[in-house]
Amino acid sequence: MYRRLRYSQLSAFYANYATKVEIDANIRDGFESQRYKPRNHPGRTKVKVATIPMAIQKAIKIVLDDNDAKMYLEESEKLANYLNSRHLPPEDGEIDEKTAKIYSSVSQNYYSKLNKELTEEEKYKSDKYIQSKVFNILKKNVYAWGNISYDKPTCLQYLIARAAPEYAVLLRVLDEIKRKLPDYKPRSFFDFGSGVGTGTWAVNTVWTGDIFEYFTVDTSQHMNDLARLLLCHGKDNVEMPYKAYFQRQFLPASSDIKYNVVLSAFSFFELPSMKSRLETIQKLWNKTEDFLIIIEQGTNAGFRVVNEAREFVLSVTDEQNKGYVFAPCPNDQICPRFLEQKTPCNFLMKYETLGYPSKVELFGELFSYVILRKGERPANDPQWPRVVRAPLVRSGHTICRLCTKEGELKEIIFSKSKFDQTTYRCARSSNWGDELPVK
Template sequence: MITSRHSKEIIKLPNLIRYFSSKLKPNVKLDEEISTNIENAVIKPRNHPGRVKPRVVTLPDNVLKAMVNVAEDHSVKALIENGHAFERHLSCRLAPTEQGELKNIKRALLQEVLTAETKSNRKNDDEERFQQVVKDKLQKKLRRVVYNWTAVNYNGYNSLLYLFARFAPDYAALVRIFSEINTRDVSFQPKSLFDFGSGTGTATWAANLYWKKSVFEYFNVDSSRDMNDLAQLLLQGGRGTKSVNLKGTFYRQFLPANNVAYDLVVCAYTLLELPSLRSRLQTILNLWNKTASYLVIVEHGTNAGFKVVNEVRDFILNIKDETNIGHVFSPCPHDMICPRFLTDNTPCNFEVSFMSLPFSGPSSLKTERYSYVILKKGKRNGNDPQWPRIVRPPLLKSRHAICRMCTAVGKLEEVIFTASKYGKAAYRCARSSEWGDRLPVEIESDTCSKHDQDDNNS
C-alpha cells in the first residue's frame, strides 16, 4: 500500500526529472575556423578574435597637455579634488520620475498621511491647521521617496570639473567600443561622426584613434555653450595654439532639423540628462533617423544607466518600418528581450581599465563600468556567427574555467570548460577570455531553464 507521504514523493518526481534534465551540460563546440587556425598555429587561444582590446586605455599626450592649458588660472589639483565629488553625483543620477508615476505616488502617500493624522489627536485641530500638517508631512515623505532630478548646470567651472573628472573614463569606454566596431567590421570607414551630448569631445578624440584618415566631418551637439567652447579649445590644444586642424569640426547647441545621415552616431552619458521618457525616446528616434550605419549609446554601468540603455534598445528594435529597421551589433548576440533585465536585479554592464590623470600624483590604474549598446542599420547578416558574450568575470579554477554568457537564443548560460569535456583549444580560449569578450563557440543547447538563469545571476 502506498502511503500519502510516498504518493507526494511520486507526484514530485516529474518535477525533479525536469529540473535535473535542465542541468545537463550544453552542447558547446568551438568555431570550426577558429579551431583550425589554432591547430595550425595561425592564432593562439589567448588571441582569438572574440577578445576585445585594448585592455588598458591611456590618454594621448596632446590631450594631457591641452587639459593643463585650458585650466588657465584654476588650480589643477583643486579641479581634480572637486571633480571627485562631482563625479560621484553624476554616477548616482537616476532617470526623472514620470508624471503619471509621481501622481500615483502622491495619491498613495496622501492617503497614508491622512489615515495617520486622522487616527491621532490632531483630528480635533481646526481644518486649516490640519491641512497644513498633512501638506508638510506629505512633502517630507515625497522627499524621501521620490528622486529629486534636476538638470546639471554645465557652466564654465562645472565644464572644467567634468573635463578633469570624466574625460579619462568616458574616453576609455568609447575607445573600447569603437575598437570592437573597427575590429569586427574592417570595411567600415566612416566619413562623418555625429555626437549628441558631445560634452568635452571624447567621441571625436576616440574616433580619431581608428578613423582619423576617413572622417572629414565631426558634428557635435551639446546644450551647454561653455562645454562646446571647452571642447573646441581642448581640440586646439589650449588658448593661443592650433595643434589640431579643426576643419570639418562643428559645434551646435541644438539638434539639427535637417535629414542628413551620419555614418557613426554617438550618444554617450547623455540619456539620464533628459527630463522624461518621452524626451529620451524622441531623441533616440531622431538620432536613429540620422544614422547611416552605427548608433552607439553609452551610460554609467548602474541600474539606472542600464535601464535607459535597455529601454532605447527595445524601442529601436520594435520599429516596424522595413526601411528603418536595425539589429544589435554589440554587446548582445541577439535581438530578443534582455535576459538579465527579465531575471535579475543587477545591470548588464562591462568594465574597462584606464590610466588616471598624472596631475595630482603618479598615474594609476582605474576602472570604469559602463552599459552600452551598438545598433546597426539593416537586418542582421546571415554570416554573423553570433558568438556568446561573457557577461561576468570568468571564474578560473584548477583545470576548469566557468564562463557566464549571454547566448544567441537570448538566454544566460553558465558553462564549465575543461579540456576533457570540450577540447583543449576551447578550454584555453575560455581560460584566456575576460569579461566583455565574445567566446568563439556555438552553444546548441536550448535547455537553459529559470533555475539556470537564477544560478547564473547569483
C-alpha cells in the first residue's frame, strides 16, 4: 500500500491520524434529517456552467452583425491570447537592478578577453559596445508592458473573445455571496474597469430586481458606448432599462458615496505600477459599504495582483475601514499558496461560448479572486476549508487539497475505513473551489 502512495500522499496519510476531521456539528442534524445530502452539501458551488443571458446574447448578435464583426474573429483570438499571457509592468527598481547585473556580466566578460591596455578612444568604443549589448539583452529580458487602447474595433474583438468567460467567472464569484448569504440584497453596484458590461449582467442575474443604482467606470468611451448599447438590446433608439445607470471614464476621488458591491474584474493589468494599483484599491475600498471583489486571470501574475489587494485591505488598522476575507480564503493569514510561490491559487469555471459565428462550445476559464467584506469576521463564521485543487477520486478513497482556517495547506485522504459515511461522501462529492463543511 505504501509503495503506491506518493510522498505527499503518504504524509497526508499519517496526518489523518493526528488531524481529526468530521462534519461540522452545527449542520450534522441537517444531514441526519436529510435536509442536506452529501452530493449537494452546503459548501458546494451552485454554478457549474454559465451561459450569457439570452437577451444579452441577442443584443450581442445584433451589434456584431451590424458591425460586420466576422472580420475581427482572427484578431479577437490574438487579443484573448495576449490578455491571458500578460505580465505586470516592471517596476523602476526592478529594471535598474536587472540592468546593473547585465552590465556587470557583459563588461566582465568583454574585458576578460582583452590582453592590453586600452586607449581613451578604445575605451569609449568599448563602453558604447557594452551599452549596446546590455540594451539588446534588456529588450529580450524585460517585459514590454503597455496598456491597451480600446478603439471601436478592439472593443468588438474584446466582446467576441472575453464576454462569455468573464460573465461566467463573475457569476461564479457573485454566487459565493448568494450561497452564503441568501437573504442579502444589495441596492447599489460600482464596477471599475467595466468593459462591455459583464458585471452589470452578472449582478442582475444573481440579484434580479434588487440593484437600484449602477456606477461603471472605464477609460474607453468606446467601451462605455458598447456596454450601454448592449443593455439597450443592441439598438440606438431603445431607452436604457435602468434609470440610475451612470458611466464615467475616470475613477471619482470622492468617497462620500458608498456602494454595497464594488467590483474590479480583469482591470488591474491596465495600471502602470504597483503604486497605482494600491492607490486604486484604496479608493475602491473607501467606496465599499459591504463587499469589494477583485478578479484576475488565474496566472501567477493575476494571482499576485489579487494577493496584493488582499494583503493591502487586511493591513488596514482604521476601525471604520477594517475588513476580512469573505472568500475564497477561510482565514486572514498570509496566503500559504503565495508563500510557496510555485503555483497560483486559482479556480476553474466552465462556460458556453457565444457561438459566433459557429456552434456553441464548452470551455473553461482559470481565474483568481478575493471577496473582501467590511467589518469584523462574525463569531459564527464556520470558516470551512476550501478545496484548492481538483480532488483525486479513487476507489475507496478521495484525496482533497485544502486551505484551512489556520492558514495552512493540507492534503487529506478521506477513506471509507477512517471516516464516517457523511464526511467521506461529502469529500467525494466536492469539486475544485468548493468549501468542505468539516471541522
